[in-house]
Amino acid sequence: MKVVRTYGKASSQCNNFDKSSLLFGKRIPANDRQQIKDTLGIQNEGGMGSYLGIPEDISGSKCKLFAFLKEKLLHRVKGWTGRWLSKGGKEVFIKSILLALPTYVMSSFLLLLEICVNLASAIAQFWWSSNPPKRGIHWAKWEKICAPREEGGIGFRLIHEFNLALLAKQLWRLVQFPDSLVAGVLRGKYYRLSSPLRTGAVDTPSYIWTSIIAARKLLLLGIRSKVHSGYEINVWEDPWIPSTPARPARARVPVVNPKMTVCSLIDFESKN
Structure with a gap:
């Protein structure tokens, strides 16, 4: 309640508890749920609605969860504005409206290939x-x-590839802005002693984290670690050699020290 009141003072917004709702995990006992409700003064339970066009509860079948994307797209297609368009008008309509409809969802979640195929179809x-x-x-x-x-096409977006590009942008933000709020939350849960580009297997990850990590392979194709001191760059894992695309070093003999960093290769007197 102290946090809620502090937020209200900072934002100059009055919290309406009658319109507020609580979303509980499946493992929270009924007694604990009721105690939390009574303490906060919020009796409504959420999870079935949507927030900013995205469902509050992301559990269950993802095909059923994101089926609303195709319904919204078909609703726009069947409207009178799309019935009598020329090919040029259809091109503008597809690029500016139809392909833009799922962009907000795709910037946070990896859509299943089945959903991407249905939208493209x-x-x-x-x-x-x-x-x-x-x-x-x-x-x-x-x-x-x-x-x-220039290759003979029209330039429409491939939905799955565009989805990965948007998620790679989110992953790049975690790398570029490690002190942001979302980076702090995800770092505390998934890569506390590592980097978002070098995380290993995680127990029961959220769907958002699974989606963001799915774009890691794509992001690594286009980035390279700057050496500087070399204390944080792994010789055998990080892409630090300036080839196209950038790559880690390749061992000609079995690797003795898999955790070796680039700083161990630098002659600090000659800076070579």
């Missing part, structure tokens, strides 16, 4: 159909349509 059907909602003839593969213009 709905967009492709809209693109090829001359009289929606009737199905038109698909004259080319969707991957070819999504290729850049």
Whole structure:
């Protein structure tokens, strides 16, 4: 309650406990739940609604959980604004509206391939159909349509690849801003003595963390560790050699010290 009151004073907002709700984990006993409710003065339990367009409860089947994305997309496609568009109008409509609909969700969660395929299928059907909602003839593969213009495509986004790019951006923020609030929370739970780029297996990770880590391989293809002192760079694991893409050192003989850092390779007198 002290935290809640402090937040109210800092934000100049009055907390309405009648409209507030509590979300409990499955392992919280009923007696503890009721005691927390009575202490806070909040009797409503949440978890079934949504916040900023994202479901509050992320447990259960992810296909059912994110099925609303396709429903929203089909609702836009079936609207009167999309029925009599030219090919140029459809291109603008797809790029500015349809492909932008799931962006906010994809910036935090990794969508299953099945969901990405369903979304791409709905967009492709809209693109090829001359009289929606009737199905038109698909004259080319969707991957070819999504290729850049200089390669003969139109430049539509591949949904799964774009999803990974958005998640890689979130992972890069954890690296660039380690003192941020979200980085502090995730570091305390998942990589307390390490880096978000070098985390190992984690017991019962959240879906958000699983999603962010799924983009680590993609991020490592485009970054390189600056040596500086070299105390924090692992010789055999971190991409510090400036090739394209950057890579760690490769051992010609069996590695004796797998935890060796780059500083042990530096002659501090000559700086070589």
